Amino acid sequence: MEIAVSVVVPAYNTSRGILRGLDSLRRQTMPRERFEVIYVDDGSTDGTGELLDSELAGEPNFSVVHIENSGWPGRPRNIGVERARGQYVFFMDDDDRLGPEALERLYAKAVQDEADIVIGRMAGVGRNAPREVFQRPMSNGSLRTRPVLLSTLTVQKLFRRAFLLENGISFPDGKVRLEDHMFMLRAYLATDRVSVVHDYTCYYWVRNKGFGNISYSRKEPAEFLGSIEQIFDIIDEHVEPGAFRDRLIAHWLRSKLLGLFQGGKFLRQDHERTAMMHELAGDLVRRRVPEQAVARLNAFSRLRAAALTADDPRLLRPVAEFEEDIAHRTRITGFSWEGAALVVDTETTLEHASTGAPLEFRREGDSVYWDLPDELLAVPAIKEAAEISGEVDKVVCRAFASRSGDPAVVRLPLDVEAHQEPAETPGRFRLRLSGRMRVDADGGDHGHPLTGTWWFSTRVVIGGIGHNTMLGPDRTREAERTRTPAFVGTADAPRFANPYWNADGLLTLSTVGSWRPLRRAVRTGLAPTVSRTAAGLRVEIPLAVHAAAPGTLMLVCTGEGREPLSASARVYAAPRRPDGTALPTAVLSATLPMPSGHGGVLHIGVGEGDAHTRLGLDLYRTPLGWRIGRPEGPLARRCARACVRKARRTARRMPRPVRRAYVGVKQALRTAGRGRSAPEPAAATAAASSGAPVPSTAAERTVEAPPVRTAPRVGAGVGSGAGTPAREKRALADGSRRSG
Secondary structure, eight states, X not given: OOOOEEXXXXXXXXXXXXXXXXXXXXXXXXXXXXXXEEEEEEOOSXXXXXXXXXXXXXXXXXXXXXXXXXXXXXXXXXHHHXXXXXXXXXEOOTTOEEOTTHHHHHXXXXXXXXXXXXXXXXXXXXXXXXXXXXXXXXEEEOTTTOGGGGGOOSSOSEEEHHHHHHTTOOOOSXXXXXXXXXXXXXXXXXXXXXXXXXXXXEEXXXXXXXSSOGGGSOOOHHHXXXXXHHHHHHHHHHSOSSHHHHHHHHHHIIIIIGGGGSHHHHHTSOHXXXXXXXHHHHHHHHHHOOHHHHHTSOHHHHHHHHHHHSSOGGGHHHHHHHHHTEEEEEEEEEEEEETTEEEEEEEEEEEETTTOOBOEEEEETTEEXXXXXXXXXXXXXXXXXXXXXXXXXXXXXXXXXXXXXXXXXXXXXXXXEEEEEEOSSTTEEEEEEEEEEEEETTTTBTTBOOOSEEEEEEEEEETTEEEEEEXXXXXXXXXXXXXXXXEEEOSSSEEEEEEEEOTTSOEEEESSOOSTHHHHHTOSSSOOEEEEETTEEEEEEEESOEESSOEEEEEEEEOTTSOOEEEEEEEEEOSSOOTTOOOOOEEEEEEEOOOSSSOOEEEEEESSGGGOEEEEEEEEEETTEEEEEOOOSOXXXXXXXXXXXXXXXXXXXXXXXXXXXXXXXXXXHHHHHHHTSOOOHHHHHHHHHHTOOOOOSTTTOOOOOOOOOSOOOTTOOOTTOTTSOHHHHHHHXXXXXXXX
């Protein structure tokens, strides 16, 4: 059978991690006879070549080629392409791994679109991977129409082999920095048939510690800048002058050349090295970068370019320090459910990472500037580049979700409104971003349901400076109060979605967890009910749960010395919400078999068998029938409470005249009881001094009840309350409602 895909894997001194990638190739769902794997050992000295020989001996369609060390993966990849028999070639690094369906999905997409290049979704393991290019499908894309392709310039992709050979696209031999970029630039410019597999993680891009990843070795400025100039040569050779060429030059100017002068790596270098980098890079910019390309840079890259082309190399360091210190904080302020979507209210502020103080902007007339140190703003070229009036209104805040076990990220809808708030210092202001993030539990994973456990983050970009932060550690009390689980999915396939805080305080949404959140959800302010029916005991328990779809689960009742009772339960949306709260309400309803015997307490739980979760409610029998309540005290006390509650409910249903008469009699009895109590010492002394007889027995002691002048205690009203202040009337009416 014809080989569909040839996987080319250069290998060098990665014996500690190469078997993970090999195992992922063996687990591919594409039939073994439809793909081949070519390992090219680049003169390894740690036994990698021997390990591959022993592992792949007799393995169908797996082979190993041994060559002398070339120092870089370019030559091994070229040799792999020459030996490949497949219609398509896929380049894989030896310490990375593939998803099980990767080759099958990539090839199917290539055949469907007749594509020359197919990009599979990547996930970074210990490193950052591209995000935006995988947020939507792509077919027949080109670099001219889809600039987002510039965000993925590594070669871990599927290429039509004939396309590479016809266009003479190959890797440079030897140690050449940015060889992937040179290869991909030529490939992108040669086709308008680029496709993307966006909804399945095909490639896991791993950064190992202690081996592999030669691209992370120390960059020599002259060598690295020489590779950037080679890229400029490719652009000049294949692209006509104009906006497209300027856009391409600006990309490598921003991401690679100016990237040498940002971040902690640059700040840790000594002055002598940074002075050499400043001289070489500044010379390259002056010689090869047109002003139109510089004008296409984002705001902060223009500022860095201004510092680079200035005469003083010391200006670069404070610019890098300012950029490194910009961060943001996102606070969760509340939750709600809209259908199957969890809506998270957020509030984001920009701040300084070193101090946590809010980031401020300078306003001078109609212009807005970065709040740079005064010595930088004193340089005219720096101050001109620091003007960002148009960028403040374009601040970008995005939300992402990442699933446990799969580091690929999914972009979520986030509606943001920016607010400018004056700072304490005149002429300065701050930015605050209020937003609403939607997490669609039924279709948030590129149209597929969110399954498993998910974490969430936000990314803020202003003027080209981006910062990421995880959601959860910063939250308000309202966020805790409104956090409720939900039943989502369909009536045939309901799923229980639970937002919670994990051990690190991060917001987590799980669809595979336990029923424990229902114990907290019982606290809704509505009383559970139980009624006797011909089929058994009908139990209805209000829950603070959103029921986008009816949920099903098992209700279990256990008690000491009793056989467990169980029944299938359903959770459905309640017809009304609890008074005074915005929490969603649902009802857990089930019909239990009639318990045997007459006494004892049954503990209510949900789940299967011994693994069930107690809800903190008990089912017990009273003289008035079956009741559900909290486990509070002995059974006799609970029964008494149930009788009292029953009497009060009955009293509330009495006609108003009857209630008033009842309350009046009750108050009169209480007043008479107080009148029969012993006289106060002062009154007894006065009676004795006047010669009046002092009663000696209870039958003889009578004292006139004092007039009521203040609002009585609840349940102690008298008469109708006529002639009393309004507050006393309300207290009396409240007493009549609560009495009995």
